[in-house]
Amino acid sequence: MSSEAEFRSALVEMLRRAATTLPKDVVEALKRCKRREREQVAILQFECMLKNLELAKKLGAPICQDTGVPIFFMELGTGLKLDFDPIAALRRAVKEATLSIPLRANVVDPLSRVNTGTNVGEGLPAAHIELVRGKRLRIALLLKGAGAENWSRLYMLRPSDGEAIERAVLLTLGEAGGQPCPPTIVGVGVGGSAEVACLLAKKALLRPLDKPNKDRRLAGLEARLTRAANELGIGPMGLGGKTTVLGVHVEKAACHTASLPVAINLQCWAARRASAKLVGDRMRVEVP
């Protein structure tokens, strides 16, 4: 990696691409779901979403005014030599992007509610770093709006209750109704400990919609949950219809024999994600 400046400019570009365009799998899913709807109001919601995506791309403007808070997942090779602090660089990049794209300044102190004006604050943006072997450097980004994030849930369920996972997901979606901007992508983290389940639920949102879990049991659960969720009738924006979710992604980890943690993280239909990786000594940015 040549320099901090290059790393930073890749991050700014990543934030810009994420805020103004959606990944192909999400756009395709929206188009497919629109064709399934029969009610005029539901079809209209999809038409607005798709038209807005075209406009945002053409004008280079943020798809949604809630540009969220950036959540970074970083795979950092232990063999990689960086002569700068990646977290400090990331914070600077978010400040720069807030001015240049621009992003809406969303970050406040949790108690005084005073806005920092920069989208950077104490402990935020979140950067989840995973150490990997070799010289790899990969960054995945989610721009997470509050409408959907506010419906995050953690359930510590009884291990003996076989259908508890399904019930937790459907209950969350039923209560959330139109508020998280459906059709949502549902991230579900099963197992681990309380904080591991939450992180898995969020990481599940990084997976493209056309990629079911490689584990067949989990892929089956994802398909069942997607069907059941779409039978809820909540529909796009909660106005009724056949599409309440674009997909359900489940990730798991081992857990204590007496526990069954289940975390749920919702992603609004404007599923803004981007990634970047080190190729040679250059960062390459993409919205897959």
Add this chain to the structure above:
Amino acid sequence: MRKQLRPPLSEKQVRQLKVGDIVSVTGKVVTARDKAYARAIELLCSGKKLPLDLRGGIVYHCGPLARKTRKGWRVLSAGPTTSARLDSMQAEFVERTGVRTIIGKGGIGEDVADELARLGCVYLAFTGGVGVLAARAIKGIQKVLWQDLGAAEALWVLRVQDFEPLVVAVDAQGNNLYARKIRLAKATGGASS
């Protein structure tokens, strides 16, 4: 041709709208969310006046994303925010300000919907996340009040033209498109338990 709403609106005009109608708004629209609601209610409760008259007006639950230029503000993205966050203040806000139409997303609670029906105020849904489409309907910014609350929480007095499509999601007869769907959702969720 979609039904056009041009504020200020009378109670009679508002009561003619029915759940499921698709309408368009042209004229003055004022944004407000959590902090602005709290301040407005506080001012009106203590007998003071608001810096603008909202009687018959349209309030939009929105915190726009705008860029400040030498010529003033330019709105880039301005979709709706989650209306339910304001549920605890909604009826009092409408009663004290005389607002006749709320635009937002995600719906309002059933008890709030009943209160709004009593007061003669409708709730229009605009598609969440479609910020650029909304910004395109904004033809001018008359003023930005209460900027000390932060740009997203300030009162943006906007002039919109053909702001659409807006779905009448709660009408002044108390019909609530969301309640129907959520009841259905809860029933189905319960059935699988």
